Amino acid sequence: MKNENKDGMRRNEVTYINLDELHDFKDHPFQVRDDEDMERLVESVEQQGVLDPIIVRGRAEGGFEIVSGHRRTHAASVAGLSEIPAIVREIDDDEAVLAMVDANLHRETLLPSEKAFAYKMKRDALSRQGKRSDLTSNQVGWKLETASEIGAEAGDSGSQVRRYIRLTELIPELLIMVDDNAIKFNAGVELSFLSKEEQRAVLSIIDDHGLYPSLNQAKVIRQLSSEGEFSRAKVFRMLSLSSMKERKITLTEDRLMQYFHSGMTDDEMKEVIYGLLDEWSRKGRLS
Numbered sequence: 001m002k003n004e005n006k007d008g009m010r011r012n013e014v015t016y017i018n019l020d021e022l023h024d025f026k027d028h029p030f031q032v033r034d035d036e037d038m039e040r041l042v043e044s045v046e047q048q049g050v051l052d053p054i055i056v057r058g059r060a061e062g063g064f065e066i067v068s069g070h071r072r073t074h075a076a077s078v079a080g081l082s083e084i085p086a087i088v089r090e091i092d093d094d095e096a097v098l099a100m101v102d103a104n105l106h107r108e109t110l111l112p113s114e115k116a117f118a119y120k121m122k123r124d125a126l127s128r129q130g131k132r133s134d135l136t137s138n139q140v141g142w143k144l145e146t147a148s149e150i151g152a153e154a155g156d157s158g159s160q161v162r163r164y165i166r167l168t169e170l171i172p173e174l175l176i177m178v179d180d181n182a183i184k185f186n187a188g189v190e191l192s193f194l195s196k197e198e199q200r201a202v203l204s205i206i207d208d209h210g211l212y213p214s215l216n217q218a219k220v221i222r223q224l225s226s227e228g229e230f231s232r233a234k235v236f237r238m239l240s241l242s243s244m245k246e247r248k249i250t251l252t253e254d255r256l257m258q259y260f261h262s263g264m265t266d267d268e269m270k271e272v273i274y275g276l277l278d279e280w281s282r283k284g285r286l287s
Contacts, residue, residue, distance in 0.1 A: 029117035
């Protein structure tokens, strides 16, 4: 369908729009991935077509902006279709954001970053739409009931919504690690309170030494930052010492008794082992 035919359409009238007239929603936070789910969707489209119309709105510069249906549009393109069923809505920017976010939040495979930016977009749209004072304070100060309203579509509590939105304060490299589960969600939330410079220092430790902060460690790092005591050296020392404490080396009794007589106690054997290690370490430094 061409642009000149979109005026005067009834609200839920389905029409067909050429794929080359469609444009992605600006700052769309939901990724369109060529994964197994997409393969199944493409197969369904090849066999039955697109059964559920996408939602679009007209663009001043021509064509249509996809409000809901980016994955269906991609599947239709992969399946070789030239057009797709659509419903054209006349909605403003904030209404479009709310419709786009709510249409995607039900998906089961959302990444933390996708939810984070989606919730932030929804919060900001509601703030502009109603000029609501409960949405314009800092990110941890706005009301829990308002946050609960934002997360209702996905079944997230107000506290969880606020934690998701905090993730948008992470530098992209750390946020990717949260998406990959290399950094746990709640640890990422704690790290989001660091300055960007401090976050880059943490990132350099991860990149150089493979030391990922746990939740408890991230809380300590955040506390160091809030008290003005943050330094790369302190964080590295804490993470490296913790890593060493977690290492366990098992020595079998059969092997040990090749070197110790049966009358020695465990403590006596430990002292001998540590003594030999100290001597080995000194020789290593001198060589």
